């Protein structure tokens with residue numbers, strides 16, 4: 357019996373659209389059921405003090421498949437680092453389980469699927485976590501001085517104006533446009549999204565301490581990832597940047613050898629984040645640094661796989677609306693629903709073609725990673 361990813365699917369194959377879910381609670385159920393059917397060992401970490409919109413528990417779930425005893429290599433696939441982006445990532449993970457990616461594992465490799473690193477944001481349709489923190493800016497060593505937030509301070513008031521449908525908003529939009537015209541779009545993108553540590557209600561806020569999700573990932577790396585593993589490939593699934601449904605593999609590395617290895621595994625599509633080659637701005641406090649601190653002995657190949665959705669300005673507008681909404685106490689139910697829908701469309705698509713493109717790309721890169729890991 358071969359893996360369904362490697363051989364043609366039988367008539368019992370589930371349509372790709374059925375891998376994807378409408379909300380966090382059903383995504384979690386689907387993931388757990390698929391992991392169970394695939395024979396995965398499940399570990400769950402429940403977020404204390406918070407629940408989802410229907411009162412459901414919020415948790416990071418990890419499925420481990422393949423040889424755990426004595427494994428030398430592992431592939432870790434992560435969804436929902438940015439909450440709402442988990443709609444895409446969760447669907448891909450369910451697909452990898454339903455299509456039995458683990459049957460492509462060698463005897464010395466195991467597969468970890470981490471579902472919903474930021475379950476709060478996933479459930480509540482936000483990119484940030486329960487404390488307004490962007491997890492992919494939160495993996496700093498907080499015993500050291502915080503990075504500068506000077507560039508962000510220059511644009512914050514324009515990003516989150518006093519009103520969303522009035523004069524303050526119009527003035528803010530004009531100011532952002534003026535900044536882009538005089539400094540260029542890359543400078544604006546860098547100022548907005550590079551990471552900031554001064555405005556808790558602002559965009560791309562990295563926090564002032566390690567988040568629950570960051571601390572839980574450290575536990576996963578010591579409690580679920582076997583101690584014998586020496587080579588780790590990570591695919592961290594994101595949406596919201598780049599051409600629709602195209603997945604840009606963004607390498608986050610600190611050593612030249614990691615770059616050479618990533619190019620060997622994944623090909624010339626790989627973009628190096630620190631070299632400024634990516635659709636993403638250069639970032640501080642990313643997850644790859646956190647993984648390196650917890651397991652410094654690992655040969656790490658860390659890829660953020662970024663799938664495009666809507667044009668960049670549309671995605672930015674949705675994020676601004678979301679942060680404006682959460683700075684209010686009295687927004688009406690209809691305004692809230694409208695902004696939540698705007699967020700959903702900025703980070704996910706119901707289109708079957710988009711979902712098939714996203715899943716196919718993820719499965720392709722996962723198989724390449726397994727070949728690279730041997």
Ligand SMILES: [Zn+2]
Nearest residue numbers: 438441594595
């Ligand atoms: Zn993301």
